[in-house]
Amino acid sequence: MRYRGVVSYDGTNYSGWQKQPGRISIQGLLEEALFSLTGQHISVTGAGRTDAGVHAYGQVFHFDCDKSFAWFARSLNSQLPADVYVREVTEATPDFHSRYDAVRKHYRYCINCGEYDVFLRNRCYQLGHPLDVEKMREGAALFKGEHDFTSFNATKLAEMANQVRTIYSLDIREEGNLVILDFVGNGFLRHMVRMITGSLIALGLGNTTLEDLEGMLNAADKEACHQNAPAEGLYLVQIDY
Amino acid sequence: MRYRGVVSYDGTNYSGWQKQPGRISIQGLLEEALFSLTGQHISVTGAGRTDAGVHAYGQVFHFDCDKSFAWFARSLNSQLPADVYVREVTEATPDFHSRYDAVRKHYRYCINCGEYDVFLRNRCYQLGHPLDVEKMREGAALFKGEHDFTSFNATKLAEMANQVRTIYSLDIREEGNLVILDFVGNGFLRHMVRMITGSLIALGLGNTTLEDLEGMLNAADKEACHQNAPAEGLYLVQIDY
Numbered sequence: 001m002r003y004r005g006v007v008s009y010d011g012t013n014y015s016g017w018q019k020q021p022g023r024i025s026i027q028g029l030l031e032e033a034l035f036s037l038t039g040q041h042i043s044v045t046g047a048g049r050t051d052a053g054v055h056a057y058g059q060v061f062h063f064d065c066d067k068s069f070a071w072f073a074r075s076l077n078s079q080l081p082a083d084v085y086v087r088e089v090t091e092a093t094p095d096f097h098s099r100y101d102a103v104r105k106h107y108r109y110c111i112n113c114g115e116y117d118v119f120l121r122n123r124c125y126q127l128g129h130p131l132d133v134e135k136m137r138e139g140a141a142l143f144k145g146e147h148d149f150t151s152f153n154a155t156k157l158a159e160m161a162n163q164v165r166t167i168y169s170l171d172i173r174e175e176g177n178l179v180i181l182d183f184v185g186n187g188f189l190r191h192m193v194r195m196i197t198g199s200l201i202a203l204g205l206g207n208t209t210l211e212d213l214e215g216m217l218n219a220a221d222k223e224a225c226h227q228n229a230p231a232e233g234l235y236l237v238q239i240d241y
Numbered sequence: 242m243r244y245r246g247v248v249s250y251d252g253t254n255y256s257g258w259q260k261q262p263g264r265i266s267i268q269g270l271l272e273e274a275l276f277s278l279t280g281q282h283i284s285v286t287g288a289g290r291t292d293a294g295v296h297a298y299g300q301v302f303h304f305d306c307d308k309s310f311a312w313f314a315r316s317l318n319s320q321l322p323a324d325v326y327v328r329e330v331t332e333a334t335p336d337f338h339s340r341y342d343a344v345r346k347h348y349r350y351c352i353n354c355g356e357y358d359v360f361l362r363n364r365c366y367q368l369g370h371p372l373d374v375e376k377m378r379e380g381a382a383l384f385k386g387e388h389d390f391t392s393f394n395a396t397k398l399a400e401m402a403n404q405v406r407t408i409y410s411l412d413i414r415e416e417g418n419l420v421i422l423d424f425v426g427n428g429f430l431r432h433m434v435r436m437i438t439g440s441l442i443a444l445g446l447g448n449t450t451l452e453d454l455e456g457m458l459n460a461a462d463k464e465a466c467h468q469n470a471p472a473e474g475l476y477l478v479q480i481d482y
Contacts, residue, residue, distance in 0.1 A: 010359045055360070077357075085359050116318075118251045118326050119296070123360065 001068065004092035005030075005044075005061045005076075010083040012122040012232070017050045017059065026050075026084060030061065033079035038067050047098040047239045048105065051191075053122070053231035058087070058238045062098045104168070104240040107183045109197045110233045114177025124178065125233035131179050131204035133172055139203045139213050140170040140181070143196055151216050151224040152199075154191035163189060163220070172200075179204075182237075191228055198227025242309065245333035246271075246285075246302045246317075251324040253363040253473070258291045258300065267291075267325060271302065274320035279308050288339040288480045289346065292432075294363070294472035299328070299479045303339040345409070345481040348424045350438045351474050355418025365419065366474035372420050372445030374413055380444045380454050381411040381422070384437055392457050392465040393440075395432035404430060404461070413441075420445075423478075432469055439468025 007030065015023035019031070027044050034042040047060040069075045072089035080086065112124040113131055120126060146166040153163055167185040174180075181200070183193050199216065202208040216224045248267065256264035260272070268285050275283040288301040310316045313330035321327065353365040354372055361367060387407040394404055408426040415421075422441070424434050440457065443449040457465045 008359050010362075082362050083359050085357055087356065115328065116326050118249050118324050119364065121251075121323050 001066065002062060002064050002092045002094050002096055003072070003089050004096055004098065005063070005073070005089045006087040007059050007061060008057050008085050008087055009055065009059070010122075011050060011053050011055045013083060014052065016052045016054065017046050017048070017056075026056075026059070027061075029080060029084055030063075030076070030086075033076045034063065034065070036079045037069065037075055038065060040065070040067075045098055047102050048188075048236065049190075050234075050236055051231050054234045054236065055123070055232075056236040059236055060098045060102070060239045060241075062092060062096055098239075101241050102239050103186065105185060105188060106237040106239070107188065107193045108235040108237050109181040109183070109193060109229060110235070111179040111181075111197075111201065111229075112177055113179055122232045125201075125230050127201065129205060131201065132206065133174055133179055133204065135210075136179075136200045136204040137172050138210055139200050140172055142210070142214055142217060143167050143170055147217060148220045149189055149192055149217075150220040150222055152192045152195040153189035153222065154195065154228070155189060165189065165192070170196075194229045194231070194234060195225050195227055197229040197233070199225060201229060202227055242307065243303055243305050243333045243335050243337055244313070244330050245337055245339065246304070246314070246330045247328040248300050248302060249298050249326050249328055250296065250300070251363075252291060252294050252296045254324060255293065257293045257295065258287050258289070258297075267297075267300070268302075270321060270325055271304075271317070271327075274317045275304065275306070277320045278310065278316055279306060281306070281308075286339055288343050289429075289477065290431075291475075291477055292472050295475045295477065296364070296473075297477040300477055301339045301343070301480045301482075303333060303337055339480075342482050343480045344427065346426060346429060347478040347480070348429065348434045349476040349478050350422040350424070350434060350470060351476070352420045352422075352438075352442065352470075353418055354420055363473045366442075366471050368442065370446060372442065373447065374415055374420055374445065376451075377420075377441045377445040378413050379451055380441050381413055383451070383455055383458060384408050384411055388458060389461045390430055390433055390458075391461040391463055393433045393436040394430035394463060395436065395469070396430060406430065406433070411437075435470045435472070435475060436466050436468055438470040438474070440466060442470060443468055 017026045019025050019028045030044045044061050044063045073086045076086045110124040112126045148164050150163040169184045171182045258267045260266050260269045271285045285302050285304045314327045317327045351365040353367045389405050391404040410425045412423045
């Protein structure tokens, strides 16, 4: 039986989604929890990798298991630390694939423009400076739609076949001292959200111009962008199928 | 020169405000930071003790120091961990006393009635059940005004001279799945906010009645109340002088 799960996690204490030798990852924790429950080595496949320190409300994963549990999510949570929580596990069709079947992903980036806040540490980029949000919205408009995002891709393989992605929406809102960016797209390259966010922050601080940003995007050049907003402000919110 | 400081802290990793041998406390961290800056052993006095796991937005403290620093708060923060943040240090009158001069204290208690949330762990009581908030407001009305709060006092010394306190306001609001209680009073006994909150939660769950609560309050009996909401939901918000 193939299962589909949704997991939320505070990424602060982890090396990211993907298993790595000698590091504690979310994928690794889930596989260990499945082993504790079933006694079987079961591989877990996630919809997307999140880097060290990046958070998730709704990461989606799938796995195959020939056992059934009445309260599968609850059983897994009993084996997981308090900062990783499986929200649901449901039966899926045998060909369901968490990564290939995803049609839309939603990421959020949170910036604290106000005074340092102990309760937001590791949860926000604590910038501590005001931002020109109206200017950032003008910049965000440049990125909407289908573009070659090579300039905003941290993957070392320069010859990735396809670096064209579509951003359906990039909304920026203010909540008190917070500035919150919501990205919805058909997929995102490595560090793409953080690099675009870093560039929009530079714009909001007056350190760059709309023209520079447009030039950077059109260049489709991996050397064009040196901005990368810190991991702790990024959240994988939701994946649609 | 006497100084007045305001400090915020995430209490999760600490044994509370008060110095204790072999434990890490907020008072101890501040005194160590002052020692690092000045080379002197300087005592710090706080407006109120917070227990292990309890948080503060605006704990107030005072200390005497014959040195002056242009950026006193910033200098202290450079010596403090990321979950403790001195918001300000200002010169005070020589007779200012953070505890004796306080006229009003504001505490907040946060309850998550929704699904377990990894981002609220250690920041909320994760109850995971709906509450009858209207009923809780009726209960809260019982506690407003001046009362002998002996029934809601965890201090072991049964012969505390005065257990009469005044609660100026006890407001309960809902924010999504959160239920947030705001207590403002002239002072609070040990565990008083948590014991009242625990009793109001029991009321909101239908596990007790308004009559029981009224009887508990009027009994002025240290054995009357066995409710004590967990420390992690409690915040010392502000102290007025």
